Amino acid sequence: MNELSIEVSIDDQRLEVLQDGRTIHTFPVSTAAKGVGCQYGSYRTPTGRFRIAEKIGDDAPTHTIFKGRAESGRWDGCPCDHDLVLTRILWLDGLEPSNQNTKDRYIYIHGTNHESKLGTPASWGCIRMAAEDIIQLSQLVEPGTLVTIHPPTQRTAKLIFFDCDSTLSTIEGIDELGRARGPEVFAKVEALTNAAMNGQIPIQEVFPKRMEIIRPDRVLCDAIADLYVKTITPGTESVIAKLKQAGWTPVILSGGFAPLILPLAKHLGIDHVEAVPLSFDDEGNYTGFDADYPTTRNGGKPEIIREWKDALLPERTIMVGDGISDLESRSETDLFVGYGGVVSREAVQAKADIWITHMGDLLERIEL
Template sequence: MARLVSARIFPSQWFQVSRLPSIRSPLNWHSAAGSGDLSFRGVKLSNPPGFVAAALEVPKSARHSPGSENCLPSEEVIRTWCDADAVCFDVDSTVCLDEGIDELADFCGAGPAVAQWTAKAMTGSIAFEEALAARLSLFEPSLYQVNECMEKRPPRISPGIAKLIRMLRAKNVDVYLVSGGFRQMFKPIALELGIPPENIYANQLVFGNSGEYVGFDPAEPTSRSGGKAVAVQHIRQKFGYKTLVMIGDGATDLEARQPGGADLFICYGGVQMREAVAAKADWVVSDFQELIAYLA
């Protein structure tokens, strides 16, 4: 059973996720200023796997690359990748085959309308915070709906990602999830992949006393444009990493590639190939095996 924590994070505590005791307590609802114990019943993390993986077919539209030179990494890019002591992964359409907010919206009956906003957010044509607020306002998910969606539609892990993360961890590379999605939906994914919960930097849904949707925590850096860059810069500064790599598919992931942030941005197009993002990436891959090959 996955145990998810809804923790209100204030500006002075942007990057801290509290650990709660492992002893299970009764489910409590909390307002925007509080925190709650979220338990997603029925989410299986091991055997049989609740996360559908490698055998799944990737959409044909994703099986192409922009045809630019950055599909063939330079020696410098390869050296940076192999020397990384920290790797930050986007989650939606990277670690997972799905866009979490789109799946949740579809489950709640607002899929097509929300997907349109997601496309705008990922290409960078609109401020991320505006797109996030607009999408959530279209269906306002309750805590019960989030729980039920996670039970009935467990995240589908991208082919090869589990092996890649195992190899990185075996090389003592620290792995982080940095996403504009929701922490409530990512904690079981992190658990399955062996990523510590404190290595999740994501948004936080906020619920009222009866589990009704209240909003999202605007104090989270990833709730706004440029937020992933802020998160990655914080990670690097806090832990003093010499070489940090960002892997993702969207414009918000590309933003993390700047001084004090990621040294390398790898565009993963195995689910969605966003041409505008791929054109500015240091390296474009459509299969995680391409990254694994250089670590072997």
């Protein structure tokens, strides 16, 4: 019969080629750093049954760079942070209702410029392989070959979510955007922010009001992004470093804006940011925010935490924050840590499992 199939283990970060049900080749791989999932824009690896829809690059030299599945030069071997698609592409198509969007999500098995990370989850959703391995695999299989990606079963991750504004940084980014527009605008924005954080106004009502008042352009957003880095709360850098050393995955979970927060995350060594996207035109003028993003509404933070828990099956989950929207996530975490080092909110302190006023105290209050 001589029928080939592929099986991928998320737990073992391994791809096996089977012939009539017997393993004939095994390769290390790297699946998504954010775990498993089939949602558009999730940057997670889908699971279930698939087929290879297309093979691309069979005659391309090793380390050919593909952009939009077209050859676009060759990688010179120099380290870079970009997730390059190299050497070969095996484009997957989902065969189940839950993963039928896989081809439209552009989920591939492909060569990578991050071979040192193979054997650990590190991709943006695709399945990464070493150059020599993807060449060998591409020679073995054809379009139509069945692929099974097995979901994780082992609980190994430890997740800790941090609010950003008045938690990792002493500022409220939205207030600083308002301040830059003048005292009258700042007063209106600050009042709306405090009302939302104290639970007096639903967050989904506050968001569009504040943004229509401010309409921040890219230049202003870049300036506030720099301010975030300059106003990190005392002790935070050391805490994040020690958490990572102890095997925790830190995630910034914020109702703030992604372009403002990403430089802070990079400075702190945090790879994952869940925050509201902004859009600008070619001249850098503000054109809107993603009104459907979960953290623009009440209940959004626990929703995102549930997605992470489903994706990674963590051993433990902790949330650290100062506001009511952070407290909402208590139902989805093993521990909610209220932080009052910048702003002390009585409603949050009263219901927090642990209350701290200095970030350096966090490590003494949780079990690493």
